[in-house]
Amino acid sequence: MKEQLSALLDGELAGEDCDAVLRAIGNDPALQTDWQQWHLVGDALKKEHPILSPDFMSRFCERLAAEPIVIAPVVHRRKRDLIRRAIAPVSVAASVAFVSMVGWQAYRGASQQPVAQFAQTAAAAQADSARLRAYLAAHRADNGNVFASQDVMNVSYQDSPTR
Amino acid sequence: MMATAGLKWCAPLVLALGLALPAAQAAPGDILSNQDAAQLLNRMARAPQDVSYQGVYIHQFVDRMEAVRVVHIRDGSFEAERRESLDGSPREYLRQGDQVSLFLPENGQISLDRHHTSKLFPRQLPDQPEQLLAGYQIRQLGRERVAGLETEIYDFEPRDKLRFLHRFWIHPESGLTLKAAMFGQKRELMDLQVFSQVQVGGAISRKLLRPAHPLKPVPIEASGVSGGLPDKQLDVRAVPQGFQLLRQVQRPMVVHGKPVTHQLFSDGLVSVSVFIEPYDGKVPLGLADQGPVNLYSRQVGPYLVTVLGEVPAETVQVFAGVYQWKSR
Numbered sequence: 001m002k003e004q005l006s007a008l009l010d011g012e013l014a015g016e017d018c019d020a021v022l023r024a025i026g027n028d029p030a031l032q033t034d035w036q037q038w039h040l041v042g043d044a045l046k047k048e049h050p051i052l053s054p055d056f057m058s059r060f061c062e063r064l065a066a067e068p069i070v071i072a073p074v075v076h077r078r079k080r081d082l083i084r085r086a087i088a089p090v091s092v093a094a095s096v097a098f099v100s101m102v103g104w105q106a107y108r109g110a111s112q113q114p115v116a117q118f119a120q121t122a123a124a125a126q127a128d129s130a131r132l133r134a135y136l137a138a139h140r141a142d143n144g145n146v147f148a149s150q151d152v153m154n155v156s157y158q159d160s161p162t163r
Numbered sequence: 164m165m166a167t168a169g170l171k172w173c174a175p176l177v178l179a180l181g182l183a184l185p186a187a188q189a190a191p192g193d194i195l196s197n198q199d200a201a202q203l204l205n206r207m208a209r210a211p212q213d214v215s216y217q218g219v220y221i222h223q224f225v226d227r228m229e230a231v232r233v234v235h236i237r238d239g240s241f242e243a244e245r246r247e248s249l250d251g252s253p254r255e256y257l258r259q260g261d262q263v264s265l266f267l268p269e270n271g272q273i274s275l276d277r278h279h280t281s282k283l284f285p286r287q288l289p290d291q292p293e294q295l296l297a298g299y300q301i302r303q304l305g306r307e308r309v310a311g312l313e314t315e316i317y318d319f320e321p322r323d324k325l326r327f328l329h330r331f332w333i334h335p336e337s338g339l340t341l342k343a344a345m346f347g348q349k350r351e352l353m354d355l356q357v358f359s360q361v362q363v364g365g366a367i368s369r370k371l372l373r374p375a376h377p378l379k380p381v382p383i384e385a386s387g388v389s390g391g392l393p394d395k396q397l398d399v400r401a402v403p404q405g406f407q408l409l410r411q412v413q414r415p416m417v418v419h420g421k422p423v424t425h426q427l428f429s430d431g432l433v434s435v436s437v438f439i440e441p442y443d444g445k446v447p448l449g450l451a452d453q454g455p456v457n458l459y460s461r462q463v464g465p466y467l468v469t470v471l472g473e474v475p476a477e478t479v480q481v482f483a484g485v486y487q488w489k490s491r
Contacts (some may be wrong), residue, residue, distance in 0.1 A: 019249060022219065022230040027252035032228050135471055136456065138414065138425055139436040156233065
């Protein structure tokens with residue numbers, strides 16, 4: 001599978017092969033991670049426009065020698081996963097359509113205003129979660145971006161299937 | 164599934180817009196002059212409308228990924244595009260001129276703004292793209308292959324801390340964007356759209372526009388600014404440089420069903436939405452984010468002002484601060 005992913009990245013797959021690999025990526029979080037990391041690595045390899053810090057490649061090579069590919073975003077994802085786990089029951093209660101929703105993440109201490117307490121009570125959190133999704137859906141719809149993301153497809157700010 | 168097995172990538176040398184990109188004169192690493200930048204922007208904005216292309220692109224957003232097949236055909240005054248999701252539940256989009264039809268898995272009610280139909284990859288820029296030079300400068304970075312085609316890479320560097328860095332991979336012969344990325348403040352990848360397979364120009368059969376699902380026409384809303392702010396005591400000072408108010412509407416929101424004033428601002432590359440509604444005292448205030456989207460809620464007099472957009476946290480706070488309550 002990794003070979004096919006590599007071929008896809010290099011634009012060497014066509015037609016049904018391409019579709020099959022894309023489907024596989026869609027169904028497999030591990031492959032999604034590979035895809036993202038390979039893009040990062042591919043970008044970093046271009047010396048004339050490093051998107052990562054200049055010493056990224058040396059650190060990357062050290063890590064590559066020591067272990068399977070682990071790059072900074074993984075840490076970020078773990079943190080997000082924790083939050084999603086906390087939010088997940090609420091989302092499920094709100095609507096089965098949002099299983100894959102990425103949780104809204106409240107900053108701590110970075111705000112002049114009292115920090116949002118998103119999980120005070122299940123009811124409050126659910127209402128707020130619906131409100132935030134409605135905002136996001138309205139924002140994206142106004143950008144004509146109805147096609148990009150599934151959560152937008154399933155939200156309506158005009159009638160209320162999730163209530 | 165349509166037959167694409169025989170598809171070959173081809174980049175015909177002769178295209179209607181087949182002039183060299185202006186930035187070819189600039190050395191890699193140089194910031195483009197305003198004139199060159201404007202020329203590049205106009206070319207990037209026109210190409211997705213003037214060039215026929217088809218392919219599959221991947222959109223990666225936060226930790227989600229989606230593959231979309233896209234076909235765009237321009238033949239004289241005929242222009243149509245069709246998009247079909249390849250992951251998850253089937254979705255389909257067909258646009259001919261201004262008329263958009265959609266197939267959605269649920270009976271999602273959605274309407275589109277006339278100005279914003281088809282701002283979908285690879286059409287990233289508005290029709291009048293020069294406005295974005297107020298917020299960004301463009302740097303040429305070099306060349307790279309994307310989906311088998313040579314591209315020129317350009318960074319759109321924010322002129323202030325209120326925007327993210329954007330990078331575009333442009334097919335020089337056509338001006339078509341083949342890859343677009345947005346990076347966060349630590350230069351982490353936040354949003355990526357990239358063709359994994361593409362044919363630019365050449366013969367593309369109109370049969371590929373044939374819908375695979377029963378499509379429903381989407382109502383197109385009138386665009387522009389309608390009505391004013393909900394209260395004369397609400398005062399709006401200058402929004403951050405480069406942002407223009409594109410749209411203002413009143414709309415009921417799903418949560419409480421009361422009308423909410425929605426203002427949409429854009430700097431040409433990203434947009435910021437401002438929602439103004441009566442404050443019920445229950446909604447949490449402060450910052451939240453979902454990947455590249457930041458959100459900030461603030462109480463202004465008896466109103467709740469919520470700002471969100473694909474901009475840094477600082478920007479949504481600055482935007483929210485622009486709204487003030489004038490006491491009589």
